[in-house]
Amino acid sequence: MxxxxxxxxxxxxxxxxxxxxxxxxxxxxxxxxxxxxxxxxxxxxxxxxxxxxxxxxxxxxxxxxxxxxxxxxxxxxxxxxxxxxxxxxxxxxxxxxxxxxxxxxxxxxxxxxxxxxxxxxxxxxxxxxxxxxxxxxxxxxxxxxxxxxxxxxxxxxxxxxxxxxxxxxxxxxxxxxxxxxxDEWEAKIEKMAHETLAxxxxxxxxVPTWTIVLINRIMELKGAKNILEVWPNLELFIHGAVSFTPYRDLFKKLVPSDSMNYLExxxxxxxxxxxxxxxxxxxxxxxxxxxxxxxxxxxxxxxxxxxxxxxxxxxxxxxxxxxxxxxxxxxxxxxxxxxxxxxxxxxxxxxxxxxxxHFINAFGEELSIENAEIGISKACQETDASINNFTAGPKYFGEGSNGCHEWIIEFAKEPNQMEVFVQELDQALRKSNSDYDAKRYKDIALSLPTVHMAPEGTFHKWLKSKGKLGGQNKVPRLANNREYLEELLQIIKGH
Structure with missing residues (x-):
């Protein structure tokens, strides 16, 4: 080597x-x-x-x-x-x-x-x-x-x-x-948990998402407060496919060790x-x-x-x-x-x-995944929250109402103040994207984002309904239309 x-x-x-x-x-x-x-x-x-x-x-x-x-x-x-x-x-x-x-x-x-x-x-x-x-x-x-x-x-x-x-x-x-x-992911996670316990x-x-699901199941089986009680010698997590930024704080809680290393x-x-x-x-x-x-x-x-x-x-x-x-x-x-x-x-x-x-450009704002992840990360940091998954898309202009960005977020830990979370998300997006900031100026074109808190398991259900459960499958972070939003809102409504 x-x-x-x-x-x-x-x-x-x-x-x-x-x-x-x-x-x-x-x-x-x-x-x-x-x-x-x-x-x-x-x-x-x-x-x-x-x-x-x-x-x-x-x-x-x-x-x-x-x-x-x-x-x-x-x-x-x-x-x-x-x-x-x-x-x-x-x-x-x-x-x-x-x-x-x-x-x-x-x-x-x-x-x-x-x-x-x-x-x-x-x-x-x-x-x-x-x-x-x-x-x-x-x-x-x-x-x-x-x-x-x-x-x-x-x-x-x-x-x-x-x-x-x-x-x-x-x-x-x-x-x-x-x-x-x-290839049957729910059975696979269960079998993996039992096989790797000892x-x-x-x-x-x-992928961070599936790793969290597995770790939580193992901790549940062992009655452990964190994964180091099960695997005391754990020192490295190799991750990829999605940005690690929104998951970093959650992993710190699951693996509370200064000597834990993360490699992308x-x-x-x-x-x-x-x-x-x-x-x-x-x-x-x-x-x-x-x-x-x-x-x-x-x-x-x-x-x-x-x-x-x-x-x-x-x-x-x-x-x-x-x-x-x-x-x-x-x-x-x-x-x-x-x-x-x-x-x-x-x-x-x-x-x-x-x-x-994968972007939102319904109003000329050219919002990228990088912008979205910066925003989510900052909002989580300011409100002591952590997330499992999120997606966002446009909410179009209505009669007498501006357009805005609509977010569906499944929290691992809910924000201590939801209002502050939304404000911080908006501010971080404005700082990282001047086009978005221009559209948000005095609410001229875009209003404050709308954020829905999704119950635990919402994105899992959505991926399952698509036949997309699996290690390489990921939730589209942003879309320029409302297709994913509408499907997920139906799942939330059903819940």
Whole structure:
């Protein structure tokens, strides 16, 4: 693991050279695939030619190729055999199936897993992580029936990784693979709780929401006040998929220890992109040698027809960019829908700012997920509250009434003063977003937000009604319409 730190230092020192090498390797490897022949990869000698020739792709653009891969054809997007597909968790559209090649598993996902441990141990040389087990809350997997030979399989990206882990990694994890890959989530949480009760768990990895559900169930079974009474040697929580900011205070109560460490990763369905390399930081090091070539589009141009595309050396600090990736699994100039901003350019460190399609802009306010999470966090801090989940959307202008933002929040601990919570949320949003502030000025266009307190289990019920219970599934934080709000309000009304 120490050897790997030197390789990380190498791409930190020579980021552009490493990315150029990745780019030409990808082009050369795929030149004889159907896609490579179509765009004449064998004659691409520069990035400019690549950009001129290969269009930006959405999932729908690549789907005809992916469908054929799922039906058993090979050498379509990538030369090596592809039998695994990572199923995306999109609550906004039909599920997507992302091809996972052996190279993507070995050189990206597994490498990311090893690197986060290398970085953690490098920062914490006295760690006792390997004296116990890592509890991982994975996804689920199914046999893919599209391939008549039943050779190809799909599942959440975490399930695909678990299913393919080398034997040495299996020895060090809990619960059993069979339990970890169950797809009925309520039964799975129950079984996980019983299986891991007596283990010496030193680390956990998972989405914060599901980790909280599991911890609460274990504490209930043991009659414990906090999880350290069950797992006294717990020292690390590896998290990703959603912002940790709204959950931080709740975890401090569940794990009341100053020596508990939190490590954020950016491990998406399409690839492993970033690892928090500095303790006590909310930024992540962009990993440049995982067989992924990065390009960037200014977030405000993400949905335009011919956006200007930037390479890594052209990005600017604190500007939001949509991520465009070319990968060693055959995703070519693929727009994944996430937006990031660079907090540092040497080395390249990023923060996830949201989604290209998850925002509220019903009144020209361009409210991003980052704005929302800052607001929620500040309001919780000022009113001694903590949350389980939230979503927000627009409440449109009515007769004689302004528009506003409507929030549904499921609290783990309710605010000591709800009025103050709403005021603090509004003030923080105004500070972090000048467009929102302008619309709120003297209540001219937007009124104070409306906040509904959701009973415990509301979001769980909503996800269940969508068939979206699972480790990779998450509640859409913001929407530009009222679809989620109306569905959730019906659940609250029924309650």
């Amino acid at each position: 120490k050897k790997r730190i030197h390789e990380v230092e190498l791409f930190i020192k020579y980021p552009h050279e490493v990315q150029t090498e990745v780019f030409f390797n990808l082009i050369d490897t795929a030149k004889d695939t159907e896609f490579g022949k179509k765009y004449e990869f064998s004659t691409i000698t520069s990035l400019d030619k690549f950009r001129e020739r290969v269009p930006i792709h959405s999932y729908n653009d690549l789907y005809p190729y992916i469908k054929r891969l799922m039906e058993g054809e090979q050498n379509v997007l990538w030369p090596t055999e592809i039998t695994w597909f990572a199923k995306s968790s999109g609550t906004t559209s039909a599920s997507k199936f992302i091809p996972v090649s052996n190279e993507a598993l070995e050189e990206c996902h597994f490498k990311g897993g090893k690197d986060l441990l290398s970085i953690y141990l490098n920062n914490n040389p006295n760690s006792n992580l390997f004296t116990g087990k890592l509890l991982s809350i994975g996804g689920s997997h199914q046999i893919n029936t599209l391939d008549k030979s039943s050779k190809s399989q799909y599942g959440d990206v975490s399930a695909v990784i678990m299913k393919n882990l080398p034997f040495w990694a299996q020895l060090n994890r809990t619960p059993s693979l069979e339990t970890a890959l169950m 283990e010496n768990v030193t680390g956990m990895a998972g 990763t950016y491990n998406a369905t399409e690839g492993f992109f970033g690892i928090q390399d500095l303790p006590q930081s909310e930024e992540m090091l962009l990993m440049l040698d995982y067989g992924i070539y990065y390009e960037f589009i200014a977030a405000e141009e993400a949905n335009s027809e011919n956006p200007k595309v930037y390479s890594l050396e052209e990005v600017e600090l604190n500007k939001s960019y949509a991520l465009l990736i070319t990968t060693n699994a055959g995703l070519w100039r693929y727009m994944i829908g996430d937006t990031v901003k660079f907090t540092n350019l040497s080395p390249y460190r990023i923060k996830i700012t949201g989604r290209t399609k």
